[in-house]
Amino acid sequence: MEVLRVVVTSSLLVSSVLRVGGATIRRQDESWFKNGISPFPLDIQVEQYVQFKERTNYLYNKADTETSRRSNLPIPEDFSKALYTIDIRQNDLVVALRNMNDEQFRAEIPDIVNKFSVAVQISPRARAFWIHNTGPIGRLPLATVNIQNPKPGYLNEHGCIKGWNAATVEFNKQLKDAVTQLRAELPQAALTYVDMYTAKYRLINAAKNQAERLKLPYLSAYLDSVGTNFQQGANFATAGATIRQQDESWFKNGISPFPLDIQVEQYVQFKARTNYLYNKANTQRSNLPIPEDFSKALYTIDIGQNDLVVGFRIMNDERFRAEIPDIVNKFSAAVQQLYQEGARAFWIHNTGPIGCLPLATVNIQNPKPGYLDEHGCIKGWNAAAVEFNKQLKDAVTQLRADLPQAALTYVDMYAAKYRLINETKNQGFLDPFNICCGHYGNGVSVGCGIKANINGAEVFGGSCEDPSTVISWDGVHYSEAANFWIANQILNGSFSDPPNPITQAYFKHV
Numbered sequence: 001m002e003v004l005r006v007v008v009t010s011s012l013l014v015s016s017v018l019r020v021g022g023a024t025i026r027r028q029d030e031s032w033f034k035n036g037i038s039p040f041p042l043d044i045q046v047e048q049y050v051q052f053k054e055r056t057n058y059l060y061n062k063a064d065t066e067t068s069r070r071s072n073l074p075i076p077e078d079f080s081k082a083l084y085t086i087d088i089r090q091n092d093l094v095v096a097l098r099n100m101n102d103e104q105f106r107a108e109i110p111d112i113v114n115k116f117s118v119a120v121q122i123s124p125r126a127r128a129f130w131i132h133n134t135g136p137i138g139r140l141p142l143a144t145v146n147i148q149n150p151k152p153g154y155l156n157e158h159g160c161i162k163g164w165n166a167a168t169v170e171f172n173k174q175l176k177d178a179v180t181q182l183r184a185e186l187p188q189a190a191l192t193y194v195d196m197y198t199a200k201y202r203l204i205n206a207a208k209n210q211a212e213r214l215k216l217p218y219l220s221a222y223l224d225s226v227g228t229n230f231q232q233g234a235n236f237a238t239a240g241a242t243i244r245q246q247d248e249s250w251f252k253n254g255i256s257p258f259p260l261d262i263q264v265e266q267y268v269q270f271k272a273r274t275n276y277l278y279n280k281a282n283t284q285r286s287n288l289p290i291p292e293d294f295s296k297a298l299y300t301i302d303i304g305q306n307d308l309v310v311g312f313r314i315m316n317d318e319r320f321r322a323e324i325p326d327i328v329n330k331f332s333a334a335v336q337q338l339y340q341e342g343a344r345a346f347w348i349h350n351t352g353p354i355g356c357l358p359l360a361t362v363n364i365q366n367p368k369p370g371y372l373d374e375h376g377c378i379k380g381w382n383a384a385a386v387e388f389n390k391q392l393k394d395a396v397t398q399l400r401a402d403l404p405q406a407a408l409t410y411v412d413m414y415a416a417k418y419r420l421i422n423e424t425k426n427q428g429f430l431d432p433f434n435i436c437c438g439h440y441g442n443g444v445s446v447g448c449g450i451k452a453n454i455n456g457a458e459v460f461g462g463s464c465e466d467p468s469t470v471i472s473w474d475g476v477h478y479s480e481a482a483n484f485w486i487a488n489q490i491l492n493g494s495f496s497d498p499p500n501p502i503t504q505a506y507f508k509h510v
Contacts, residue, residue: 024091025116031247037095039250039257042088042119050124053079080125087132087196089116093171094137097164105167113174120182120191129191131179133172135200138164172197229287233297234270236263242306243331255310260303260334268341295342298505302349302413304331304392308384309354317380321387328391332399339403345506346408348396350389352417355381358433359475362440375421376433389414393497409505412495416486417478420471427485428469435475436464448474 022038023045030037040048057076092112096105120129137143138161147155156162172195179193240256241263248255258266275291307327311320335346354360355378364372373379389412396410421432437448438461446452446461453459464470473479478486493501 022091023088024095025089025112025119026092027251028092028095029249029252030095031249033245033247033257037091042086042116046119046123053124080127082126083128083130084123084126085130085132086116086120089134089171089175090137093134093164093168097137097167102163102167106170109171109174112171113178116175117178117182121186127189129189130194131175131191132194132196133175134168135196136160136165137168138162139201168197230270230274230289231287233289234267236266236270237302238263240306241303242310243303243327243334244307246307246310248310253310253313255306260301260331264334264337267338271341295344296506297343298345298347298502299338299343300347300349301331301335304351304388305354308351308381308388312381312384317384320384324388324391327388328395331392332395335399335408336403339406344406346406347411347502347505348392348408349411349413350392351385352413353377353382353421354385355379356418356421356432357476358435358472359440361433362435362475363443363445377421385414396497407505407507409500409502410497411490412497413486413490416489416495419489420482420485424471429471429482430469432471434464434470435472436467436470436479437461437474440475 022036023040023042024037025042027041027043028037056073060070060073060076063070063073089112093105096108100108120126120131138156139158143161143164144155144159147161154162156165176193179191182189183191236258238256238258240250240254241258241260242255243260245259245261246255250257271294274288278285278288278291304327308320311323315323335343335348338346355373356375360378360381361372361376364378371379373382393410396408399406400408420427420429424430424432438450439446439459444454444459446454446459448461448463450461451458452461467473467479468481470479471482473482489495491502493499493504
């Protein structure tokens with residue numbers, strides 16, 4: 001488990017841990033689901049820490065003198081007294097050893113170590129660091145379990161992969177040099193370099209649980225929200241999420257590591273945890289949902305577009321259409337699991353006209369006849385979305401039969417969004433293919449809020465002057481004004497099956 005840990009020992013023991021399996025120092029173009037590489041590398045963990053610190057400081061100061069409201073929050077001054085334990089780097093070696101030869105990997109070590117140093121330097125108010133080097137990776141059983149008849153010299157006397165351990169020793173040497181340099185650059189910091197390699201290599205007896213030995217509590221993960229009010233509901237959505245688990249990288253293709261099945265698991269944990277805290281809290285319940293309300297809630301699900309995006313990128317039309325039933329089946333399984341957890345009312349959106357997204361069409365020049373429709377949308381993409389929606393609607397119909405106590409409303413977002421595109425000017429918007437935030441066109445693509453060097457000139461993907469006049473915010477997501485228009489169309493039931501307003505979506509209609 002790769003980890004950035006913060007522990008404060010004072011009159012009040014406060015601790016927090018920002019950790020995730022498979023984390024790396026550098027961002028990696030690898031999938032969580034295929035190779036186990038986390039989408040939360042060290043720089044992201046540091047950003048999480050910064051947000052955590054700012055948020056808890058704000059809540060602590062806002063609480064004034066109400067001791068009970070501060071009982072779960074760290075004292076702001078203690079951030080500079082904390083011990084920052086950093087144990088991360090092994091997965092960088094794993095990725096490199098999988099993708100590079102020895103010479104290539106050794107050439108990459110300085111960059112990995114430099115990024116580690118940057119993370120230490122930008123950690124605000126941190127002063128005491130406990131830095132682990134990496135262990136003898138060539139001794140990991142999973143690395144050696146399937147080795148048969150190795151060449152002479154491939155393994156050492158303990159059965160470890162010699163080359164892997166040698167690479168680790170070189171990495172640790174450069175890491176130690178970096179820590180020495182950081183001591184010079186950060187005069188107020190106390191940096192302790194811990195030789196985990198030697199400790200692990202000498203390990204004979206089973207190690208005792210160090211947390212118990214030091215009498216420290218087990219630590220709460222960062223993703224346990226701080227100071228959030230869940231009485232009105234909770235949002236498990238993430239940008240780039242899909243129905244199916246995808247073997248794609250968050251950093252390369254923007255596909256979320258939290259597909260629908262993971263979001264449902266998060267919901268199950270959230271429900272169990274908040275119910276436990278509610279029943280335990282007695283009077284401290286102000287931010288917690290009432291357990292009985294989970295069966296009274298409206299479960300809104302809007303997902304599927306990114307499954308189409310992945311399909312278009314890696315498959316031809318015929319192959320993708322053959323995959324649609326499996327995507328829809330996994331959607332149904334998620335609804336069924338929510339039902340088993342007590343969910344009863346569902347408001348289910350189909351997917352919109354994906355072929356009309358400006359980012360899909362912005363660089364199309366001289367298209368073949370018939371490739372675009374009369375509005376300038378990609379016909380094949382929209383046809384695939386229509387087929388997906390047809391099968392999704394059939395699945396919702398089947399779910400009504402399978403889940404007799406559920407009220408399932410199917411909302412035709414495709415029709416609502418396509419009407420907006422068709423009636424753009426009549427509804428007070430400009431060209432539906434205009435992108436408000438970002439810099440696109442003539443083969444140039446600079447995302448919203450991003451700076452890039454194009455032919456020697458810095459280009460910034462800034463916002464348009466009046467977002468209220470555009471349909472697309474960033475080429476993929478609709479603008480606030482467009483979403484407001486769409487919401488007004490769908491909430492009254494005009495695009496729903498059954499055709500009831502959202503205020504009646506909680507009731508099963510026969």
